[in-house]
Amino acid sequence: MNGTLVSDLGLGPATWLFLSFLGCVTLFFKFSRFWSIRNLDLILLFALVPGMMMIVGNRPAQPFAAYVLLFLGSAAWLVRCLVDLGFSRRPLLEPNLNASGLFCLSVGVLGLLLVETVSLPVEEGAARNPAEPSAREELAGRPPSPTEENVAVKQVLEIAPLPESLKHKPLQVILSRVLAVLAHLGLVSGLWLIGWKHFERSITGLSMAACYLLLPYSRVALVDSGQLIPSALIIYAVFWHTRPTISGLLIGLAAGWIPACLGLIALWAGFYKGKSRLKYLLVSVSVALACALLGSFGPGISQWASALGARSIAEVGLLPRFEPRSDGSFWVGFDSSFRLPVLIGYLALVIVTIFVPARKDLSELISLSAALLVASQFWYLEKGGTLVLLYLPLAIVMMFRPTMNARRLLGASLQRSASRTPVSPPSS
Numbered sequence: 001m002n003g004t005l006v007s008d009l010g011l012g013p014a015t016w017l018f019l020s021f022l023g024c025v026t027l028f029f030k031f032s033r034f035w036s037i038r039n040l041d042l043i044l045l046f047a048l049v050p051g052m053m054m055i056v057g058n059r060p061a062q063p064f065a066a067y068v069l070l071f072l073g074s075a076a077w078l079v080r081c082l083v084d085l086g087f088s089r090r091p092l093l094e095p096n097l098n099a100s101g102l103f104c105l106s107v108g109v110l111g112l113l114l115v116e117t118v119s120l121p122v123e124e125g126a127a128r129n130p131a132e133p134s135a136r137e138e139l140a141g142r143p144p145s146p147t148e149e150n151v152a153v154k155q156v157l158e159i160a161p162l163p164e165s166l167k168h169k170p171l172q173v174i175l176s177r178v179l180a181v182l183a184h185l186g187l188v189s190g191l192w193l194i195g196w197k198h199f200e201r202s203i204t205g206l207s208m209a210a211c212y213l214l215l216p217y218s219r220v221a222l223v224d225s226g227q228l229i230p231s232a233l234i235i236y237a238v239f240w241h242t243r244p245t246i247s248g249l250l251i252g253l254a255a256g257w258i259p260a261c262l263g264l265i266a267l268w269a270g271f272y273k274g275k276s277r278l279k280y281l282l283v284s285v286s287v288a289l290a291c292a293l294l295g296s297f298g299p300g301i302s303q304w305a306s307a308l309g310a311r312s313i314a315e316v317g318l319l320p321r322f323e324p325r326s327d328g329s330f331w332v333g334f335d336s337s338f339r340l341p342v343l344i345g346y347l348a349l350v351i352v353t354i355f356v357p358a359r360k361d362l363s364e365l366i367s368l369s370a371a372l373l374v375a376s377q378f379w380y381l382e383k384g385g386t387l388v389l390l391y392l393p394l395a396i397v398m399m400f401r402p403t404m405n406a407r408r409l410l411g412a413s414l415q416r417s418a419s420r421t422p423v424s425p426p427s428s
Contacts, residue, residue, distance in 0.1 A: 013053065016216060021046060023214045027096050027105075028207065038093050041399040044080060045215060047073035048388055052220060055130040055386065062130075067330035070385035074377045077395060081371035085357070085364055090403045095207045102206040109213040110188055117180050117222055122173055125223040130386040172307040176225050179308060183228030187212060187393055190235035197239065198362060199402055208393075208400050217388045226309030227389040230254035230261050234373075235393050237268075238366060244276040248283030255284070256291025257305075259313045260376040260390060263350040264369055270354035271365050317381035330384055342379045349375055363404040370394035 024045065030036050051069035055062050095102060188209045195205020212218060221227055230253075237250035251268055254261040265284050272280050295302040295312050302312065317331075317339065331339060353368045360368070373391035377384050 013056070013216075016219065017049060017053070020214050020216045024211060027102075027214075028211060029096070030093055033091075033093070036091070036093070037087065038399070041080070044073075044076055045211075045395075045399075047076055049216060052130060052217070052386065052388070056128055056220060064330075067385055071330065071378065074374050074385055077391075078371055078374045081367050081374060081395070081398065084367040084398055088403070090401065092402060095203065095210075099203045099206055102203065102210050106188065106206060106210045106213055109210075110184070113184060113213065113218065113222060114181055116219075117177060117184065120223055122170070129221050129224045131221060131224055131227060131383040172304065176308050177223060179225040180223045180228055183225060183232040184218075186232035187228070187235055190232060190239055191393060191397065193239050194235070194397060195400070199400075201402070204400055204402070208396050211396050211400075212393060215392065217392055221389045224309065224389065226258060226311060227387050229309065230257045231390055231393050233257070234261070234264070234369065235397075238362075238369075238394070238397065241271075241362060241365065244272050244280035245283050248280040249287055252284035252287025253291070255288045257310045258390070259311060259316050259318060260373060260380055260387065262288070262313075263346070263372040263376065266350050267353050267368055267372055268365070271360045311382065315382055317379075331381055339379055339381070346375050346379055361404055363398075363401055366394055366398050366401065370398055 024042055028038065029042055030038050033039070048070055051066045051073060054066035054069070097105070191208040191212060192202070192205035195208055196202045199205070233250045233254040237247040237254070240246040240250070247268065251261070251264050255265055265281075265288065268284070269277055269281050292313075295305065295310075306312070306315075350372060353372065357364055370391050373394065376390075377387060380387065
């Protein structure tokens with residue numbers, strides 16, 4: 001197959017963007033409730049598209065205005081996530097398509113994305129994805145010659161030593177694509193499981209999966225395992241939130257994979273109480289530290305992990321006296337001291353979310369987790385603002401969630417009424 005499947009069908013970026021917007025509006029826009037929060041969320045989902053489209057394909061000279069637009073869109077989503085804490089009641093809004101239609105659409109688009117994930121050339125994936133590692137930027141933006149293809153494979157293979165029998169295969173690219181495929185499958189299945197298990201509506205899970213598959217960001221960062229892997233881990237942590245050991249393992253792995261998830265360790269610790277909190281902290285902190293130690297003392301492992309999409313705290317500018325390469329970032333040309341207030345503000349936000357609200361439910365945990373991931377885009381040095389898929393699935397869950405505290409309030413009221421009802425003595 002020459003090129004990508006979507007481009008072979010004649011669908012360019014602008015056409016795919018229009019079809020994505022049309023599909024989301026057709027399926028989820030509530031025409032009977034024009035001023036509903038759902039409709040506003042649909043518009044916000046596309047607020048980051050202008051900045052992303054300006055960056056994609058414009059390497060190495062990426063316009064500074066694109067990052068400004070991305071940060072404005074990220075700021076809008078940060079406000080939306082924090083405001084969601086006040087929306088305790090949600091009306092039940094059905095999609096404009098039944099469950100069978102949503103299932104058929106989701107399977108079809110998922111198959112299209114998975115086929116393109118496997119067949120997408122390395123150079124085209126780098127040109128499309130604005131969060132691609134900087135080491136591959138010189139390969140983007142132009143069709144490679146046979147000599148350049150050999151150089152690209154050589155650069156990939158020289159990241160870590162390989163056996164002689166494997167030096168003719170871009171093994172790290174293959175593994176990265178396998179991880180991307182598994183992450184897409186995990187995200188789609190995780191969104192459906194959350195809707196079916198925790199929202200008690202299978203059609204809501206299908207709606208979330210279809211929305212994720214239709215959005216243009218899923219195709220822009222199609223092969224970016226650096227975003228997809230932690231995003232899938234976080235979604236399954238939400239699904240297993242009643243098991244602190246499992247959720248701690250998943251959140252620890254996500255934080256060890258990309259430093260933007262470090263704030264989630266503290267946030268989720270504030271969600272649990274008593275022994276559950278100790279279990280969660282023990283597992284999550286241990287896993288994150290184990291990943292950091294492997295990256296520090298195992299050069300071969302760290303190089304392989306970096307090639308597969310993982311990032312260290314040094315690469316994102318969290319270590320003092322270490323200035324990593326920041327090409328293609330909002331902070332290019334700025335003194336590093338200007339990032340310090342942003343980091344302090346992010347740290348303050350993390351501390352506040354631990355204690356406010358004091359007793360968090362699942363809806364508040366989802367909103368605050370999405371807020372921290374969005375806020376991390378402002379200080380993230382390498383491609384900050386472009387890691388949309390890192391928080392997009394959580395934003396979709398927040399967007400489609402129903403009223404979560406109805407059963408809890410009903411159970412509490414029944415318990416109070418039962419305690420006030422006098423018990424009649426047994427009859428003789």
